[in-house]
Amino acid sequence: MSDDEVLARERFVDSFGAAFHEAGIPPMSSRVFAYLLVVDREKVSARELAEGLGASAAAVSGAVNYLIGVGMIERAPGTRGDRQHYYRLFPGDIWTAILLRRLPLVERWYESMRAGIADLGHEPQAGSPLYESALYFEFMRQETPAIMERWKAYRDAHLGDQG
Template sequence: MDVRDDARDARDAQDARDAQEDARDAVRDETAVSRFVERFAAQLTEAGMQRMAARVFAQLLASDGAAMTSAELGEALRISPAAVSGAVSYLTQVNMVSREREPGSRRDRYVLHNELWYETFTRRDQVLTLWEKTLREGAASLGPDSPAGARIAETAAFFEFLQHEMLGLLDRWRAHRATLDLG
């Protein structure tokens, strides 16, 4: 009985999402949305993200529910299941999306994290900490008076500065975000 109830609940939830999507489609300009997705994906690619991962990420960002199935992503972006799979693997690995399964369904949905940018920069802070430590060790091994040692020590100091600034920036963002009327 529980399994059938879960399956019915999952179908009802999907039906409700489909109805909401149909209503939004009546006012949403899909051509403009597609242009946005491709433009933002191109900018992410220029910044170093893999092309398909950038397209999938931008499409998820532009979806009202911030979650889509592999089939939905493939259809929206006109890409193969293999391309979706590769992109989602990368995005999952770098913690930009997570994979969730709906109760009673065998389909996975790929979901953006709620505080995506905050989490991304927090993880970047962890990377900066690691880089700073390695750079300080490198500067010490080269000697602080050597040109290479001084250059590497300055780079480590920059990353230390960046980390301190980032913490304050993220705190100010959270306070500012609380004042926004984002619906």
């Protein structure tokens, strides 16, 4: 890899990592995820992550554990006898995989809000944060399958057999 490519990778990791951090992902986890997006390999070892990010093994370990815990990456098998830990993005359509892993959480939030509305005896009304939140998650539950179908068609139209 040329020096220019290394610098471009570092700029991307810093830029996307910062944007992801602004969305609430811890800084090192953001950088690890950005690195996995841009590295051109199916899986990356913990050692390679640490070297590529200029980070400690402990920082990488915490970051990958967070990303696995929130369903954004997964452990990847090594070769037999290999003691390295490997990580990867979900194979195929990463963003759909991440979103689909979040849907049970949306369902739990929705059910909890509906139960709260019923228990508290709230009447549906505009301006009620609880009621509007329940409406939002009800909408997301109903619309996400159609959005996913439209996304697949859009992706296929742009990537064809490459996707």
